Amino acid sequence: xxxxxxxxxxxxxxxxxxxxxxxxxxxxxxxxxxxxxxxxxxxxxxxxxxxxxxxxxxxxxxxxxxxxxxxxxxxxxxxxxxxxxxxxxxxxxxxxxxxxxxxxxxxxxxxxxxxxxxxxxxxxxxxxxxxxxx
Amino acid sequence: xxxxxxxxxxxxxxxxxxxxxxxxxxxxxxxxxxxxxxxxxxxxxxxxxxxxxxxxxxxxxxxxxxxxxxxxxxxxxxxxxxxxxxxxxxxxxxxxxxxxxxxxxxxxxxxxxxxxxxxxxxxxxxxxxxxxxxxxxxxxxxxxxxxxxxxxxxxxxxxxxxxxxxxxxxxxxxxxxxxxxxxxxxxxxxxxxxxxxxxxxxxxxxxxxxxxxxxxxxxxxxxxxxxxxxxxxxxxxxxxxxxxxxxxxxxxxxxxxxxxxxxxxxxxxxxxxxxxxxxxxxxxxxxxxxxxxxxxxxxxxxxxxxxxxxxxxxxxxxxxxxxxxxxxxxxxxxxxxxxxxxxxxxxxxxxxxxxxxxxxxxxxxxxxxxxxxxxxxxxxxxxxxxxxxxxxxxxxxxxxxxxxxxxxxxxxxxxxxxxxxxxxxxxxxxxxxxxxxxxxxxxxxxxxxxxxxxxxxx
Ligand code: B12
Numbered sequence: 001x002x003x004x005x006x007x008x009x010x011x012x013x014x015x016x017x018x019x020x021x022x023x024x025x026x027x028x029x030x031x032x033x034x035x036x037x038x039x040x041x042x043x044x045x046x047x048x049x050x051x052x053x054x055x056x057x058x059x060x061x062x063x064x065x066x067x068x069x070x071x072x073x074x075x076x077x078x079x080x081x082x083x084x085x086x087x088x089x090x091x092x093x094x095x096x097x098x099x100x101x102x103x104x105x106x107x108x109x110x111x112x113x114x115x116x117x118x119x120x121x122x123x124x125x126x127x128x129x130x131x132x133x134x
Numbered sequence: 135x136x137x138x139x140x141x142x143x144x145x146x147x148x149x150x151x152x153x154x155x156x157x158x159x160x161x162x163x164x165x166x167x168x169x170x171x172x173x174x175x176x177x178x179x180x181x182x183x184x185x186x187x188x189x190x191x192x193x194x195x196x197x198x199x200x201x202x203x204x205x206x207x208x209x210x211x212x213x214x215x216x217x218x219x220x221x222x223x224x225x226x227x228x229x230x231x232x233x234x235x236x237x238x239x240x241x242x243x244x245x246x247x248x249x250x251x252x253x254x255x256x257x258x259x260x261x262x263x264x265x266x267x268x269x270x271x272x273x274x275x276x277x278x279x280x281x282x283x284x285x286x287x288x289x290x291x292x293x294x295x296x297x298x299x300x301x302x303x304x305x306x307x308x309x310x311x312x313x314x315x316x317x318x319x320x321x322x323x324x325x326x327x328x329x330x331x332x333x334x335x336x337x338x339x340x341x342x343x344x345x346x347x348x349x350x351x352x353x354x355x356x357x358x359x360x361x362x363x364x365x366x367x368x369x370x371x372x373x374x375x376x377x378x379x380x381x382x383x384x385x386x387x388x389x390x391x392x393x394x395x396x397x398x399x400x401x402x403x404x405x406x407x408x409x410x411x412x413x414x415x416x417x418x419x420x421x422x423x424x425x426x427x428x429x430x431x432x433x434x435x436x437x438x439x440x441x442x443x444x445x446x447x448x449x450x451x452x453x454x455x456x457x458x459x460x461x462x463x464x465x466x467x468x469x470x471x472x473x474x475x476x477x478x479x480x481x482x483x484x485x486x487x488x489x490x491x492x493x494x495x496x497x498x499x500x501x502x503x504x505x506x507x508x509x510x511x512x513x514x515x516x517x518x519x520x521x522x523x524x525x526x527x528x529x530x531x532x533x534x535x536x537x538x539x540x541x542x543x544x545x546x547x548x549x550x551x552x553x554x555x556x557x558x559x560x561x562x563x564x565x566x567x568x569x570x571x572x573x574x575x576x577x578x579x580x581x582x583x584x585x586x587x588x589x590x591x592x
Contacts, residue, residue, distance in 0.1 A: 001267050011505030031267060033322050038412050038510075046216045047322050051268035064506040 002134055003053040005044055007035035008090075010068035014061035017090065021057065024121045029134075041072045045079050054132050055085040057124075058111075065092035066105065073110025085131055089115030089124065136196035137161065138579070140571035141178065141355050142362055143168055143202035143348055146393055146432075146468050147529070148177040150185050151571035152192060158582050160590065162189045163566060167469070170205045174351045199574040200355040203232075203362035205346035208338055209256045211237035215263040215272050220293065222416050223318040224262040227292065227327035229423045231334035232364030233258070234395060236427060243276045248283040257342050258334060259287055264294030266320045277301040281308050288337050292318045292330040313337070325417045335360055363423065365573030366390055366527070367399050371421045372573070373587045374401035377580040383588070385521050387496075387556060388569065389489055389541060391528035393432035393468050396488040397425045398496040404516020404554075411500060415514040422516065424496045429488045431481060431530045435464040438487060450483035482540060485531055489544040498554040513554070521556040525591060527564035537563045562591040 004025060008018050015037050022034045033051045035043050044056050056076075060068060069088060076084055088111050093102050099116045106114040113127055128134070140151040148168045152161040166180035186192060210233040214221030217240045228235045237254050239247050251259070259280065263273035273293040280289055281304055288311040291301050298314050305312040316329035343349050343358050352358060360368070366388060376382030385402030401421050406413055428437040439447070439461045447457060453476045460480050464470055472478045498515030526532070526541045534540070541561045568590055576583035 003267070011503070011507050011510050033265075035322070043414075046219055049216050049269060050219050050263075050319070051265045051322060052270070053268075062507070067506060 001031045002029070002132060003031040003033060003051050004055045004057055004128070005033045005035060005047045005051065005053045006057045006059070007039040007044060007047075008037040008059045008061065009039055009041070009044070010060065010062075010064055011038065012060055012062045012064070012068075013037050014059075014090075017061065018059055021059070021121050024125070028125055041068075041075055044072070045075055045081060048076075048081055048084055049079060053084065055087060055128060058086065058088040059090045060088065060092045061090040063091060063094040065090065069106065069109060069111070071109075076110075085113075085128075086111045087113045087115070087124065087128070089119055091117045137193050138575060139195045139198045140574045141198060141200035141351075142365070142570045143174065143178075143200065143204040143351060143358070144362060145203055145205070145207065148174075148181050149567065149571075150181045151566075151568055152185060152189065152195070153571075153575060153582075153586070155196070155579070155582070158585060160566065160568065160586060161192055163568070164188065168204050170347045174204070174348050175354060178351060178354065197578070198355045199577065200351065200358045201360050201362045201365040201570055201574055202343065202348050202358050204348055206255070207363070208233040208258070208334075208342060208361045210235050210334075211239070211251060211254065211256050211259045213239045213243065213259065213261045213263070213276055214293075215241060215269060219323070219416060220262040220264065220319050223325055223327065224260045224292065226325065226419055226422070227318050227330040228260055228334065229425060230327055230364075230367065230419060230421070231331040231338075232361030232367065232423075233334065234425055234427055242272055243279040248279050251280075251285055252283055256287055257345070258337055259285070259289045260318075260330060260334070261289055261291050262293040262318045264297065264317075265322055266295040266317050268294055270294045270297035270300070273297050274300050274304070277304045281305060281310055284309070288313065288341065290315060290330060290333050290337075292316065295320070319416075323416050325419060327419065335364070359574065359577065362570050363390075363397055363425065365570040366397065367421055367423050367573070368576060369569045369573035369583065369587065370399045370525075371401050372576045372580055372584055377584060380581040380584045382584065383523055385518075386523040386525060387518065387521055387559070388525045388527060389492065390569075391485055391488045391526070391531045392430055393529065394430045394434050395425050395427050396429040396492040396528075397423060398492050399423045400496065400516060400518060400521070402516065402518065402521060404498060404518055406513050407517050407519055408511075411511045411513045411517075414512045418516050422496075424492070426488075426492045426495060429492055431484050431488065431528075432464045432468040432470065435461040435484060438484060441491065442487060447483065447487075450486050451479060453479060455480070478534075481530055482534060482536055485534065485540050486544065489541060493544055493555055494553055500552045500554065502552075515554070517554040519554050519557050521559050523562060524556055524559040525562045525564060525569075527567065527569050529567070532563055532565050532567055564590075565592050566590050
């Protein structure tokens with residue numbers, strides 16, 4: 001089963017995109033575990049362990065994604081999720097920053113793929129399918 | 135006139151309640167020491183004689199129902215994967231079935247942990263782990279380890295459905311007695327403990343009762359239908375919800391302070407009462423029981439003392455007696471009854487601490503998280519702030535004239551703001567000690583049980 005955990009990280013309540021992502025991934029045949037808004041790193045990780053997920057898709061819309069995502073990869077490793085793929089998207093930083101730099105920063109934090117604002121989820125699904133050999 | 139006799143084989147006392155079914159009245163209650171070590175029927179017969187002597191006009195007994203917590207009650211181990219998820223779900227299934235959960239393990243069982251299980255005095259193991267379709271590697275590993283440990287204890291497998299066949303293969307052909315049932319957490323954070331609870335009860339009735347030497351009682355009482363704590367939970371749920379045209383009391387809590395444990399039961403959703411509070415964690419059971427093995431008035435008096443500092447204890451107790459000696463005395467004589475003012479006050483101090491700590495562990499908590507957007511409030515567990523009734527029960531408490539005060543005070547502890555305790559509940563005391571009996575009676579006569587509880591809880 002291709003299980004992915006999705007949710008909105010930190011104190012972020014933007015719920016609309018999260019529902020759309022759930023819907024689209026479901027349609028594409030994924031088993032989607034949606035932990036919803038206001039989720040902590042631990043919530044994502046615990047969910048991924050119990051459901052044996054292969055990827056975690058983190059959304060962050062309110063601009064504080066960088067603080068919220070820090071050390072997430074380290075925590076995954078600590079929890080035994082050594083193979084999990086981490087994706088992040090939404091409006092992950094404040095304002096308009098050079099996305100190349102932003103992407104670099106998140107990749108250094110251990111995220112496999114980092115998406116700029118306005119990315120539609122269909123595009124990301126191509127990547128996910130490739131990465132997970134679906 | 136027909137009489138329904140309700141029997142509770144307790145750890146210390148065998149307690150009887152006789153109900154007149156036509157008059158819908160409690161004819162009388164009686165008790166005698168539980169005699170599991172010799173013949174459990176001795177205590178029962180003695181209590182029945184007492185009951186008959188006190189009520190010579192009592193008619194023939196037409197039906198008997200019994201529950202038991204004798205010989206240590208039902209002791210279980212709960213195993214799951216993630217502590218906050220399937221471990222917690224497994225624990226709740228055990229607690230809801232009336233068990234005491236002394237051993238709890240997360241992730242892959244280690245040699246040390248299986249050794250602990252081999253030494254432990256437990257009756258049943260509940261093995262969970264993984265949502266349906268989720269992780270199955272861990273539960274399969276744990277099943278293998280449990281088989282290798284050759285524990286002579288029934289194992290209930292209530293984890294990831296996808297692992298069921300492999301686990302069955304592991305246990306088949308070994309001596310392990312195993313039962314495969316629905317997952318206690320089929321989907322993330324969704325709790326589904328009914329099937330697990332049902333087999334726990336089944337194993338309790340068929341096997342545990344026998345192993346503990348209580349089976350003999352069934353010659354006279356018919357089958358013992360559930361563990362006593364479950365009977366109390368069933369009674370609480372009935373009283374809260376009502377039955378058909380007999381209305382219930384609404385959301386309520388039962389605090390049962392025993393000699394060895396303190397149980398807290400709440401019936402209610404416990405959703406956040408304020409809109410800015412976000413609910414976290416595993417789904418809460420509507421009828422929830424927690425049990426504290428280190429809080430009790432007799433056997434656990436020492437354990438209780440080691441929880442609180444001398445300073446804290448003195449807040450509850452103003453005499454100069456040696457408190458360690460007083461606790462030891464209770465630990466060694468579980469049927470001890472206080473005779474002096476000092477000793478009575480000591481019992482009250484114990485009762486207050488039992489209430490306070492068990493409440494603290496049972497109710498939901500609010501945690502403040504500081505975020506880039508300011509403070510946010512997260513609630514784990516149940517919000518019980520506007521709960522209507524708190525009912526006190528348990529041998530020592532119900533005989534204490536201060537019982538209402540003790541329970542009432544505990545709820546308003548102002549220094550524990552982040553705990554979601556009942557704020558202004560009406561306190562009722564189970565003076566006649568009938569809650570477990572009413573849980574039993576409620577199996578056949580639910581409305582009558584509700585009416586009797588309403589009448590006799592003061
Ligand atoms: C509606 C809205 C709100 C509502 C949210 C209601 C709700 N419960 O959902 C409310 C009013 C509550 C709100 C509050 C705030 N908001 Co607001 N909000 C918006 C708004 C107008 C629309 C968001 C939306 O629903 N879009 C529609 C959905 C479908 O799109 P989406 O969320 O972007 O998601 C899609 C993609 O981003 C992508 N995606 C998302 N996650 C991921 C993950 C991966 C891996 C991938 C591949 C793709 C992906 O796929 C999604 C589906 O297509 C946006 C502006 C905008 N037009 O985007 C601002 C916006 C997101 N909000 C913003 C801000 C600043 C706030 C506040 C901080 C304002 C404040 N000071 O109080 C608060 C934060 C509250 C909080 N705690 O989260 C800023 C964020 C700025 C930034 N990041 O630099 C925005 C961009 C507005 C702006 N231009 O300033 N907001």
